[in-house]
Amino acid sequence: MRSFVIPQQSEGICFSSRLISIGHAAAVALLLVTPVSLHAQARMVDTTPGSAAIAITNGKLLTITHGVIEHGTIVLQGGKIVAIGAASSVKIPSGATKIDATGMTVYPGLIDSETNLGLVEIESDRVNSDLVETSEEIYPQMHVYDAFHAETERIPIDRFNGVTNAIVAPESSDTMPGQDIFIQLAGRDRDTMIVTKDVALAMNFGQEPKRGGRGGEGGAGRGFPSTRMGEISQLRQALLDAQEYMVKKAEVAKKPASAKADETESTGRKGGGPTGKFDLRNEALLPYLRGERPVILGAYEGHDVEVAMALAQEFHLKVVLNHVTHSQDVLDKIAAYKVPVIFGPIYDFPDANERYDAVYSMPAELQKRGVKIAFASYSVEFNRNLPYAAGFAVAYGLPYDEALKALTINPAEMWGMADKLGSLDIGKTANVVIANGDPLDVRTSVKQVYIDGVAIPMETRQTRLRDEYMPKK
Amino acid sequence: MTRPRTTGLATFCFLAFAVQAIAQAVPDLVLKNATVMTVTHGTIEHGSVWVHNGKIAGVGATVAAPAGATVVDATGKFITPGIIDPHSHSALGNDVNEATSPVTPSMMMIDAFDNSDKALYQALAGGVTTELLLHGSANMIGGQAVVIKNKFGLAREEMLFPNAPRSIKFASGENPKRVYGSRNQVPSTRMGNFEVMRQAFEDAKVYRKEWDDYNAKLAKGDKDLKVPHRDLKLEALAEVLSGKLYVQIHCYRADEFLTEEALAHEYGYKIRAFHHALEMYKVGDKIAKDDTAIATFADWWGFKDEAWDAIPWNAVMSMHEGVRVALKSDSNDQVRRLNQEAGKMIHYGGATEEEALRMITLNPAWIIGVDDKVGSIDTGKDADLVIWNVDPLSTYARAEKVYIDGDLFFDSSLKGFGTTHFNGVMHTGGFGGSDDEEGGN
Numbered sequence: 001m002r003s004f005v006i007p008q009q010s011e012g013i014c015f016s017s018r019l020i021s022i023g024h025a026a027a028v029a030l031l032l033v034t035p036v037s038l039h040a041q042a043r044m045v046d047t048t049p050g051s052a053a054i055a056i057t058n059g060k061l062l063t064i065t066h067g068v069i070e071h072g073t074i075v076l077q078g079g080k081i082v083a084i085g086a087a088s089s090v091k092i093p094s095g096a097t098k099i100d101a102t103g104m105t106v107y108p109g110l111i112d113s114e115t116n117l118g119l120v121e122i123e124s125d126r127v128n129s130d131l132v133e134t135s136e137e138i139y140p141q142m143h144v145y146d147a148f149h150a151e152t153e154r155i156p157i158d159r160f161n162g163v164t165n166a167i168v169a170p171e172s173s174d175t176m177p178g179q180d181i182f183i184q185l186a187g188r189d190r191d192t193m194i195v196t197k198d199v200a201l202a203m204n205f206g207q208e209p210k211r212g213g214r215g216g217e218g219g220a221g222r223g224f225p226s227t228r229m230g231e232i233s234q235l236r237q238a239l240l241d242a243q244e245y246m247v248k249k250a251e252v253a254k255k256p257a258s259a260k261a262d263e264t265e266s267t268g269r270k271g272g273g274p275t276g277k278f279d280l281r282n283e284a285l286l287p288y289l290r291g292e293r294p295v296i297l298g299a300y301e302g303h304d305v306e307v308a309m310a311l312a313q314e315f316h317l318k319v320v321l322n323h324v325t326h327s328q329d330v331l332d333k334i335a336a337y338k339v340p341v342i343f344g345p346i347y348d349f350p351d352a353n354e355r356y357d358a359v360y361s362m363p364a365e366l367q368k369r370g371v372k373i374a375f376a377s378y379s380v381e382f383n384r385n386l387p388y389a390a391g392f393a394v395a396y397g398l399p400y401d402e403a404l405k406a407l408t409i410n411p412a413e414m415w416g417m418a419d420k421l422g423s424l425d426i427g428k429t430a431n432v433v434i435a436n437g438d439p440l441d442v443r444t445s446v447k448q449v450y451i452d453g454v455a456i457p458m459e460t461r462q463t464r465l466r467d468e469y470m471p472k473k
Numbered sequence: 474m475t476r477p478r479t480t481g482l483a484t485f486c487f488l489a490f491a492v493q494a495i496a497q498a499v500p501d502l503v504l505k506n507a508t509v510m511t512v513t514h515g516t517i518e519h520g521s522v523w524v525h526n527g528k529i530a531g532v533g534a535t536v537a538a539p540a541g542a543t544v545v546d547a548t549g550k551f552i553t554p555g556i557i558d559p560h561s562h563s564a565l566g567n568d569v570n571e572a573t574s575p576v577t578p579s580m581m582m583i584d585a586f587d588n589s590d591k592a593l594y595q596a597l598a599g600g601v602t603t604e605l606l607l608h609g610s611a612n613m614i615g616g617q618a619v620v621i622k623n624k625f626g627l628a629r630e631e632m633l634f635p636n637a638p639r640s641i642k643f644a645s646g647e648n649p650k651r652v653y654g655s656r657n658q659v660p661s662t663r664m665g666n667f668e669v670m671r672q673a674f675e676d677a678k679v680y681r682k683e684w685d686d687y688n689a690k691l692a693k694g695d696k697d698l699k700v701p702h703r704d705l706k707l708e709a710l711a712e713v714l715s716g717k718l719y720v721q722i723h724c725y726r727a728d729e730f731l732t733e734e735a736l737a738h739e740y741g742y743k744i745r746a747f748h749h750a751l752e753m754y755k756v757g758d759k760i761a762k763d764d765t766a767i768a769t770f771a772d773w774w775g776f777k778d779e780a781w782d783a784i785p786w787n788a789v790m791s792m793h794e795g796v797r798v799a800l801k802s803d804s805n806d807q808v809r810r811l812n813q814e815a816g817k818m819i820h821y822g823g824a825t826e827e828e829a830l831r832m833i834t835l836n837p838a839w840i841i842g843v844d845d846k847v848g849s850i851d852t853g854k855d856a857d858l859v860i861w862n863v864d865p866l867s868t869y870a871r872a873e874k875v876y877i878d879g880d881l882f883f884d885s886s887l888k889g890f891g892t893t894h895f896n897g898v899m900h901t902g903g904f905g906g907s908d909d910e911e912g913g914n
Contacts, residue, residue, distance in 0.1 A: 357598070
């Protein structure tokens, strides 16, 4: 029997009490920074920034916004990136914990632009599933933040591969299943992990949401909508209703206070909506009708994309397109919409009459046409493989730098977080990853993740099992 | 081994003529100047592989190929043996499970095999040359598998792996419980699962004795013997007891590996491989003693209760415990990139390139029982070879050319549908992915 060596433990040497090799950084930083015992269920991590500085030295820095710095130093303090540059040019604050990242790659935490994290634990078990409210198709007033289970075992496993932020969306089987959240994958509680509530509205069109009518199999069903016509008319009606509600609400707002009081009294309801009724569904749609936040418009096939976009334009919605994996015929049109695209799953099977690599090569085709793209895991099981989706797109023609952007700065821009996330720049949140190689390659291991500048314990339910069953030497 | 690229429209006479003509015309093939990853004897930089009559005739820094051989310059490229998926339900359409009884050993996957399933072509484009097509997991004793070579575009019988051993699929755990429990039938518990199996083997023992007695008497020259009734189910189980069928078991949990091994000892058969086997890291040393292999996922987890303790280090930890480990897809999606699944073993557990590659070539070949023919680049083996653009274990690897028995079945440089055989055989259609239900991982 051979002894089994964990890569994390096999690399790096401790140089001094102040200079910590990243192989041991997790454990040491944990003791220094977080008041959590090593044996605790380290799911919730307090990332409240302290004042101590961490200097990561001699790494290859993938800054995203200003190129690659080959022997660079980055300093994290107070939850922010406070300095970055060539090792020779960066002054390390006295007292800083030094992490030697020689031979390592350092990059901003990756952003997964659609997951179901925290909405289900074991997929086959419906009891713990809050993936989607199946009783109605049009439910914009469903808020993912009401169900998000911050202590899910899946989050540490996801961030173990360098993912630090994500959009959590309801399952996409309804035309309008609810509003998404933008999360950070560590925090002392649910509230600190939810960065933005109601960051976007999920909207789906095409084959997938016909579950109500056609059982998702293309067969005749009993519920509405059972066709694409039904889906669009349902969406249009919901948006029209909300528009009407918005107009009435504005009228009520203009009335003198006494009139409003009368109305409230006569209906017995409070809240200030038209006729006194505060309608959750219509209220939920108002920011989207005003173009304040994006709808995430999911469609796979070219003709579906066109129809859904026509509807979005009719109501002047701000759009992020989602999926588009079988839209090869309308690539130029997608570019002309001037909207960003979450592309994938890249492992979608090609349709009939599509070449075996038609889906794989689409990100490159979109990027060539100037479309801003982001990748997503669309998963709770395979989130940790998010970077490989981008790598796969590189294999089929997407320039490497663009693939990295599609996991960092592009989604940061899409979700209104570009001032805080998505690159290694001074002033941004210190969500930083150290890995032993190319982040997009399956062979690479992440050595340390920082969130808010705090070293996250590189421990998961799976590493605990691994260590428990590791053969004794 | 050489064979005409027929459309099936040819007359028998033309076919016979073509076979003869092409058999004489096909020259030797040399793939040269590549990084050759042999699996069994290291990696040869700037190596060559010589193919003669569909077999590997030489491999090394230089080969003794005759003048006139077709030469493919693979400078800067990588060559591996064809990838082998030991767990697939492709090309079986909706006939993956005979879910009407928990014991259906007479089911033959070959009777459902649909050689036109595009999933096979998509797998081929990922470098996969051999697949074990298995019954699904609805039944404790499912049915008999078929082994194929991924010669997409050829006739059904031409895709069958010649003289491959026969396998039978068993399943335990949640799936049979769910399928039959939901109908209020046995088995609805793990106790029920194993009771069903024991009864089946008790019946098979009686059946086998009946036939053994008959054959013994026949051999002694006894006359007027009554021929025993032939029962296809019991016949298959009797073959399991006699070791004539490889036993492949869908099984997730550590306790179940032990129960299954105990049952195998009780009835005197051997388990060739546990499939899925996500908890093997807990008991690998015990299972290694029985020389039972595993066909596992690289990093699947948490999709059901019995996959909750899955860890991506399982494969490498089990390997270090002495278990022969293969990776498999169980998926029309992931079969297209098993090479990257193997690459993850470098990430999770620090496998060497050769150890990782072995998990998708020689080890699955052993599970299927064809490791003497495929799974490594060795003289005398079938010329099932893949040329990759870069290191096949990286995210960026694409299969450029795939040869099976020395014949080119996939070429990424071709436009349209991308393979000589495919172009010759079909004019319409495409590569629509099969959304057919998987075997119920």
